[in-house]
Amino acid sequence: MSKITIPFGPQHVALKEPENFMLVLEGEQIQGATVNLGYNHRGMEKAAEERTYLQDLYLIERVCGICSHSHTTCYITNVEELAKAETPKRALAIRTLVAELERVHSHLLWLGVAGYEMGFETLFMYTWRDREQVLDCLELLSGNRVHYSINTIGGVRRDISAEQKTEVMKRIDYLVERTNYYIKLATEEPTIYARTSKVGMLPPEEALRRNAVGPTARASGIARDVRKDDPYLIYNELDFKVITHNTNDVFGRLVVRALELVESYKIIKQVLNNLPEGPIAVKVPMRIAPGEAVNHYEAPRGEDIHYLKSNGTDKPERLKVRAPTLANLQSVQYMLEGGWMADVPLVIAAIDPCMSCTDRAVVWDPKKGKKQTYGWEELRKMAIERYKRRGVDFSRLG
């Protein structure tokens, strides 16, 4: 049978965000897949260099709508590390609380999307209805449903009152009950199993080789979780398990996320019951001491890495974001190969992709079809030449 290459995206009904997957098909079976990024590049890292550290907080929050707290917390840990600020314990606890509420909201969202992709729309409707409860919790604590903006340099912006605590507890109790039902549903309903089992296989050795992170890696039996491996915030004082599954397929990813919800509820209750007393923020000067910092954070989708370089002014010199989806996209290529065309949306959705997080700078020559990485010197030379053509000469500048 002859092979045919078809583009899947950037505009495709199954993709929520624009990204291109070139699929080589033989009949209905996929022989090869290439992932092409860059359709959603917004130049945020460059924009961050032109804003102050405080303004960047609100910019970085908008890297992603769903892991907005993950990105800001990772960024702010870098800033506080450089400024040598002693963040109060209560602020760290509130950050942990919001982080776990965010994980619950992200996983419930994913459960709905996965249900939708496998044609189980009843599940989609129910999980998204229940997700409103956790969004209400976030609105109650922070003042907004999606962009919480609870972090500020040196602590958090809002304290938690006793009434808020009871309200959140009430909603979490309802969610625990609902989640237990979904776990039963996911493991006992034969249609879910039939649709997801043996789809998008990723063996553990391949997951390691391709640097899979988060639930994608954990569903391949790799117990990799930054919260346990290198505890940040107050995770070292909390009691929770790292959930893994050994089926290596989409079903495993579904079970891992559903069981992680239960662990998150456990963490939320622990934090709320043992909230340390004290101030919620310390004052940090606008100018941050020169230096470099790199930190990682377990976002709902996996390990998120931020690098920050400061030069002693009130604006960062360089900020680099490595979102979890970028790490997981390498595995998507493997998962798609050998699979069927009809499974593509489900396999892509199974890593919980967030393309707006991922798109940084990728240089890809469509004529030659090859990618190239440029060093700093080369990029600088190219930029100078580009501006020279426009009549501006920057070559004299340091």
Next chain:
Amino acid sequence: MKKPARIFSEVIKHLFKKPATSGYPFTPATPMKDFRGRIDFDSAKCIGCQICVRVCPAKAIEIPLSEVQPPAPAQVEGQPPVAAKKKFDCIMKLGNCVYCWQCAESCPKQALITTQDFELASVDRKQLRRHYK
């Protein structure tokens, strides 16, 4: 253990429940207490320090001098003349604002007042540029 049509009983139960959605434009939606909405301005408190303009991540605020300035207080005999307190306006670009409330938090005089207004969408651009006097 496999149980086919496990969700069926749940679906039947929901036939007799009220809808989970709200009828929003017809029934009013009430945001939570301290929901971050529109920022209001109190000209009497503003000292024109421009801190809010500097911290705003979206460049949504301008604090210009008011066109009509209050007159200087009458000079008391034997004392040096007192300069008039300057009056400032606030131009809030609602289309730019990201509703983070950083300006209200940074304001040293609490001249920016936080509200819970969220129904601010408009098809008229002039409506998105509020001039508080």
